[in-house]
Amino acid sequence: MKAYSISENGAQPEVCDLPDPVPVKGEALVRIRACGLNFADLLMIKGKYQETPQAPFILGLEMAGVVEELGPDTDGPAPGTRVAVYSGQGGLAELGCFPASRLVEIPDRMSFEDAAAFQIAYGTSHVALDHRAQMRPGETLLVLGAAGGVGLTAVEIGKLMGATVIACARGADKLQAAKTAGADHLIDAKTQDIRQEVKALGGADVVYDPVGGEQWQAAFRACNPEARLIPIGFASGEVPQIPANHLLVKNLTVLGLYWGGYLKFRPDVLTDSMKTLLGWYDQGRLKPHVSHVLPLERAAEGLELLRSRASTGKVVITP
Incomplete structure (x- = not known):
């Protein structure tokens, strides 16, 4: 099979030929039709992600495809079932063996490209806003990096949850994508003062930040009491x-x-969210x-789109 693999620690990934994998007990063999790229893939290449596998390994955290075979004595979706998988690696290949327990059946109307772009971005935003922040209808949500893979989903989910969304x-171009996703107010980080603009709109009750750096500092200073x-991440580096002391003064969290x-200590949070x-x-x-x-x-071109922030939403690779 073809795969986009890192052969040894410190090496750059490349497309290569590898033996077709064979599922063991507890695994399912999936014919991969689409794989979503994530900022974590870039960190893995540098060996800086918190869960970087030991080389050799195949990049690609989340993918979608069709079950081809179940391992011996394994319960799971039957061969031919359309599924999505979050595995943390292995998605940038034509085939992959994954824990059968992690396979999620996808709706008939969902394309493989949508499924591959869905789990991490939407899951992150929903768990963040619903489970962690317990955001309430009528609150003001500020989304930084609002045109990125997770940012757009935070805008979309925030509106579904009844928030006023500042993107x-x-x-x-990126602000237009956020507006299409449902943003009520737009701030151009290139030309506008984030703190001043957010405060003029009444301040933020919830801040969703995949960027870090100066944007975090500006958002922090534009928070309402009890915000x-x-x-979520640090795309700014x-x-x-x-x-x-500022947390104390404003009662911030x-x-x-x-x-x-959550897969390790409360997988039910992810299961309920994905449902x-x-x-x-x-x-x-x-x-x-x-x-x-x-x-x-x-695939290298796709990762460069993430690195240079030239994409909006998700970049998907189709093996």
Whole structure:
């Protein structure tokens, strides 16, 4: 099979030929039809992600495809079933063996591209806003990086949950994507003062931040009393330092979120969230935004789109 693999620690990934995998007990063999790219893939290449596998390994955290075979004595979706999988690796290949317990059957109306773009981005935003921040209808949600893979889903889910959504992104094209996703107010991070603009709109009750750096600092200073701030990631490359005295004065709460971490200690949070999200999708209430669909041979180009922030929504690779 073809795969986009890292052969040894420190090496750059490349498309190569590998033996077809064979499922063992507890696994399912999936014919991969689409794989969503994530910022974590870039961190894995550098060996800086919190769960970077030991080389050799195949990149690709989330994918969708068709079950081809179950391992011996394994219960799971029957061969021919359309599924999505979050595995943390192995998605950028034609075939993959994954724990059968992680396979999620996808609705008939859901394309493989949508399914591959769905789990991490929508799951992260829903768990962040619903489970962690417990956001209430009528509150004001500020989304930084609002045109990115997770940012757009936070805008979309925030509106579904009844929030007034302020979207912050860089440039008119990206702001238009956020507006299409349902944002009520738009802030151009290139030209406008985030703190000043948010305060003029009444301040933020919840901050959703996959960016970090200066944008975090501006958002932090535009929070209302009892606001909740959710650091999702640090696409700016700068992990902000949080002044505890300011938390005290405004009664603020910072809520860390690593979506994949729930698999280890509370998988029911992810299961319940995904059930809700797939239901919303089936009702036509969610529409994944995929800006680029590329073949496996162009996986490096897809990752560069993420690195340079040239994409909106998700980039999907089709092995």
